[in-house]
Amino acid sequence: MTIIRHQPEKKAPPDAFSEGRTPTFEESAKESLSNSQLRRNLGKATQTIRRKRGVAVAEMPDWEELREAGRALKARTLRHLDDYLVELEESVKRAGGQVHWARDAEEANRIVAGIAKSHGAREVVKVKSIATDETKLNEYLEGEGIAAYETDLAELIIQLAGETSSHILVPAIHKNRSEIRELFMRELGVEDLSDDPPDLANAARLYLRKKFLSAKVGISGANFAVAETGTVCVVESEGNGRMCTTLPPVLVTLMGIEKVIPQWRDYEVFMQLLPRSSTAERMNPYTSFWTGASQGSGDGPEEFHLVLMDNGRTDVLADEIGRQSLNCIRCSACLNVCPVYERTGGHAYNSVYPGPIGAILTPQLVGIGEPGPDSLPYASSLCGACYEVCPVKINIPQVLIHLRGKVVRHKQDEGGLRERLDPENVAMQAMGRIFANRRLYEGAQKAAHVGQWPLARSGTIHRLPGKLAGWTEARDLKPVPEQTFRDWWKTRRGGPSPNGSTGDGAS
Amino acid sequence: MRVALFITCFNDTLFPETGRATVEVLERLGHEVVFPEEQTCCGQMHFNTGYQREAIPLVRRFVEVFGPYDAVVAPSGSCVGMVRELYPLAANLANDNELLYEVEELGEKVFELSEFLVKKTGVTDVGAYYPHRVTYHPTCHSLRMLKVGEAPLKLLRRVRGIDLVELPEAKECCGFGGTFAVKNADTSVAMLGDKLRHVLDTEAEICTAGDNSCLMHIGGGLKRQRAGVRTVHLAEILASTEER
Numbered sequence: 007m008t009i010i011r012h013q014p015e016k017k018a019p020p021d022a023f024s025e026g027r028t029p030t031f032e033e034s035a036k037e038s039l040s041n042s043q044l045r046r047n048l049g050k051a052t053q054t055i056r057r058k059r060g061v062a063v064a065e066m067p068d069w070e071e072l073r074e075a076g077r078a079l080k081a082r083t084l085r086h087l088d089d090y091l092v093e094l095e096e097s098v099k100r101a102g103g104q105v106h107w108a109r110d111a112e113e114a115n116r117i118v119a120g121i122a123k124s125h126g127a128r129e130v131v132k133v134k135s136i137a138t139d140e141t142k143l144n145e146y147l148e149g150e151g152i153a154a155y156e157t158d159l160a161e162l163i164i165q166l167a168g169e170t171s172s173h174i175l176v177p178a179i180h181k182n183r184s185e186i187r188e189l190f191m192r193e194l195g196v197e198d199l200s201d202d203p204p205d206l207a208n209a210a211r212l213y214l215r216k217k218f219l220s221a222k223v224g225i226s227g228a229n230f231a232v233a234e235t236g237t238v239c240v241v242e243s244e245g246n247g248r249m250c251t252t253l254p255p256v257l258v259t260l261m262g263i264e265k266v267i268p269q270w271r272d273y274e275v276f277m278q279l280l281p282r283s284s285t286a287e288r289m290n291p292y293t294s295f296w297t298g299a300s301q302g303s304g305d306g307p308e309e310f311h312l313v314l315m316d317n318g319r320t321d322v323l324a325d326e327i328g329r330q331s332l333n334c335i336r337c338s339a340c341l342n343v344c345p346v347y348e349r350t351g352g353h354a355y356n357s358v359y360p361g362p363i364g365a366i367l368t369p370q371l372v373g374i375g376e377p378g379p380d381s382l383p384y385a386s387s388l389c390g391a392c393y394e395v396c397p398v399k400i401n402i403p404q405v406l407i408h409l410r411g412k413v414v415r416h417k418q419d420e421g422g423l424r425e426r427l428d429p430e431n432v433a434m435q436a437m438g439r440i441f442a443n444r445r446l447y448e449g450a451q452k453a454a455h456v457g458q459w460p461l462a463r464s465g466t467i468h469r470l471p472g473k474l475a476g477w478t479e480a481r482d483l484k485p486v487p488e489q490t491f492r493d494w495w496k497t498r499r500g501g502p503s504p505n506g507s508t509g510d511g512a513s
Numbered sequence: 514m515r516v517a518l519f520i521t522c523f524n525d526t527l528f529p530e531t532g533r534a535t536v537e538v539l540e541r542l543g544h545e546v547v548f549p550e551e552q553t554c555c556g557q558m559h560f561n562t563g564y565q566r567e568a569i570p571l572v573r574r575f576v577e578v579f580g581p582y583d584a585v586v587a588p589s590g591s592c593v594g595m596v597r598e599l600y601p602l603a604a605n606l607a608n609d610n611e612l613l614y615e616v617e618e619l620g621e622k623v624f625e626l627s628e629f630l631v632k633k634t635g636v637t638d639v640g641a642y643y644p645h646r647v648t649y650h651p652t653c654h655s656l657r658m659l660k661v662g663e664a665p666l667k668l669l670r671r672v673r674g675i676d677l678v679e680l681p682e683a684k685e686c687c688g689f690g691g692t693f694a695v696k697n698a699d700t701s702v703a704m705l706g707d708k709l710r711h712v713l714d715t716e717a718e719i720c721t722a723g724d725n726s727c728l729m730h731i732g733g734g735l736k737r738q739r740a741g742v743r744t745v746h747l748a749e750i751l752a753s754t755e756e757r
C-alpha cells in the first residue's frame with residue numbers, strides 16, 4: 007500500500023458557528039430525508055448502538071443512582087464554576103502548565119495559533135475535539151499558514167471529504183465502508199485497498215504515523231479537567247489521542263469552561279457513565295490523563311497550555327432552565343435514541359452539536375434570533391427518549407420547550423410588523439382568546455364543523471390549505487363531527503344548565 | 514368516587530365518542546362523573562409551540578375550573594402531562610408563586626384514564642368485551658412523562674374476546690408531536706412510515722392508544738394507505754361490552 011499525498015485542502019460547509027446564515031432544520035431535513043443511502047447507514051448504526059447501550063446499562067444495578075450522582079456533581083460544579091475554574095488555573099500552573107482565558111472563538115483561535123507560531127510550527131496534529139470544531143480552529147490555522155491534521159479515523163474521513171461531522175462520537179456515521187474506501191483511494195492516493203475495516207484503518211495509520219512523529223505541536227480538547235489537581239483527561243478509543251498528547255513537545259488543550267470537575271474521585275462516577283452511554287463499553291479503551299508539563303522528567307509534553315473558553319457558556323449558565331445543558335458529557339446517547347436524528351442525520355442541524363443536545367445547546371450558545379438556530383428547538387416531537395437515556399439527566403424536552411418560548415417571545419418583542427402579522431402568531435393569538443372564553447370556544451366548535459364542508463369528501467379530509475397542507479401530504483384527516491362531546495352531555499342530562507350539568511358549582 | 518372529567522378540547526371537538534366511552538367506563542365502575550362545562554383547553558398547544566405567555570390565562574382558567582375537585586380524569590396522556598409537568602414552568606414564567614403552589618397541588622389530582630383505573634383505584638377488569646385483533650401503541654407522553662407503565666396493557670389483557678398482539682418497536686415515537694407534525698411534516702411522516710410498518714406487521718385490525726392526537730396521526734396514515742386497519746381509543750375498547 008502506498009500513500010502519495012496529501013494536504014487537507016477542502017473547506018467544510020458553514021454552520022451555526024460560522025459567519026452568515028444557515029438553512030433551517032426543516033429545509034435541511036428535507037434533503038437528508040430523501041437520501042436513501044444515508045437513511046440506511048444511519049438507521050442501521052443507531053439501532054445497533056442503541057441496542058448495545060441498553061445491554062451495557064442493564065448490567066448496572068445502580069445505574070439510576072449513578073445518573074443522579076452525575077447530575078448532582080455537574081449541578082454543584084456549575085453553581086460554583088468561578089471558584090473551580092480559578093482552582094483549576096492554579097493547579098495547572100503549579101504543575102508547570104500555562105493557562106489562557108478566551109472570551110470567544112476568535113480569541114481562542116488567536117491564542118492557539120499564537121502558540122503554534124511561536125514554535126514555528128507549520129503542521130499540527132489534532133485529537134478529535136468538538137470545541138475546536140466550534141471555533142473553526144482548522145480554518146483559522148490554515149489562514150495563518152498552519153496545516154491541521156485530524157488523527158481520529160472518523161475525523162480524518164470527514165476532513166478528507168471536506169464535510170462536517172454528523173455525530174458527536176462517530177463523526178462519519180453517515181458513511182459506509184465502501185464510501186470510505188473510495189474516499190481514501192481518491193484523497194490519499196492509495197491504490198490497492200479493500201473495504202475491510204482493518205485495511206481502511208491501516209491506510210489511515212500509515213498516513214498519520216509520519217505526522218505524529220514530525221509535528222511539533224499537538225492540539226486536543228478535554229473531556230474533563232480536575233480543579234483539585236489540574237489533571238486534564240481525554241477519552242478516546244483509537245489510541246491516536248494518546249499519541250497526540252504525548253509525542254509532540256508542545257501540547258495545547260482547548261476546553262469549554264463547563265468541563266471542569268472538582269476532584270479526582272469524581273471520575274469514579276463519570277468513567278462509569280460515559281463509556282456505557284456512548285460506546286456501550288464497560289470500560290473505555292484509551293483514557294489519557296496528564297497534569298501540567300513534563301518539567302524535565304521526560305514524561306509528557308515539555309510545554310503545556312490550557313485554553314479555557316467561554317464562547318457563550320456563561321450566557322447559558324445565566325438561564326435557570328437552560329443551564330442544565332452544560333451538564334453534557336458528550337456521550338451521544340441522546341443522538342442514538344432520537345427518532346428525528348435517526349432519520350435526518352446530523353447535518354440537518356447545521357451545527358457541530360447535532361441531535362437533541364445540539365438542538366438545545368446550539369441556539370443557547372449562538373443566541374436566539376437567527377432563523378437557522380431558532381428552528382432547532384422545534385426539531386423534536388418531544389418524545390422524551392433523550393431524557394430517558396441521558397447519563398447526567400438533562401431534561402432535554404423541558405429545555406426544548408423553554409427555548410421555543412424564548413424564540414417566540416424574541417420574535418414578538420424584537421420583531422417588527424412582519425413578525426406580528428406572521429400567520430402562526432395571528433392564529434395563536436386568536437385561539438388564545440377563544441380558549442379563554444367558553445362562549446367563544448363553543449362558537450368556534452360550531453364554526454369548525456360548518457367551515458370544513460368545502461374540504462370534506464365522503465367523510466374524510468384529503469387536503470388542507472396553506473401551512474396545514476403538510477399534514478395532508480401523507481395523512482387523511484377526520485372531519486369535525488356534528489355533535490361535540492359537550493353537546494352530547496347536555497342531551498344526556500336533559501338540557502343545559504348554567505354551570506356543569508350536575509349542578510356543579512365549580513365553574 | 515366523584516370524578517371530574519377533563520375531556521380536553523381535542524376530544525371534545527373531534528372525538529366525542531372517546532368522551533362518551535370514558536363516561537361509560539367510569540360510571541360502570543360506580544364513579545360519579547361530573548363535567549365542568551366551563552373547561553376549554555389546557556394550553557398545551559400554545560405552551561409547546563412557544564406561545565407561553567398566551568398559555569398562562571389558560572393555566573389559570575384550568576386551575577379555577579378543576580381546583581375544587583378531588584380527582585380529575587382525562588382520556589389523554591399528553592394533556593395530563595401538560596398539567597402535571599409543564600404547569601409549574603408556566604407558573605414560573607408568570608412569576609406567580611401562588612399559582613405555582615396551586616398547580617403543584619392540582620397536578621397530584623389529575624390522572625390519565627388508565628392510570629386512574631389501575632394505579633389509583635386498583636382495577637384491571639372493567640367488564641369489557643371486544644372480539645378483535647388489537648395492538649397497543651404506548652404514546653410517548655403516557656410512557657415517558659406520566660410513566661403509566663403497564664397500566665393500559667393490564668386493562669387490555671382483561672378484556673374478554675380480545676386478541677392482543679405486541680407491537681414491534683412499540684416505544685418508538687409515532688412522529689406526531691403536536692405542531693411538529695405540521696412544522697416538520699417531512700420528518701414526522703418519515704417516523705410515521707416506520708410506525709405504520711410495525712402496525713401492519715402485527716396483522717391487527719385495530720391499533721389503540723391512550724391519546725387521540727397520536728391516533729389521528731397514525732389513523733390518518735393508515736387511511737391514506739387504505740390499509741384496512743383502524744385506530745380506536747383505549748377508552749372505547751374498555752367501554753364495549755357484549756350488549757353493545
Ligand code: SF4
Binds near residue numbers: 337339341392396399
Ligand atoms: S445531552 Fe446527555 S445523552 Fe446527550 S450527549 Fe450530552 S450527556 Fe450524552
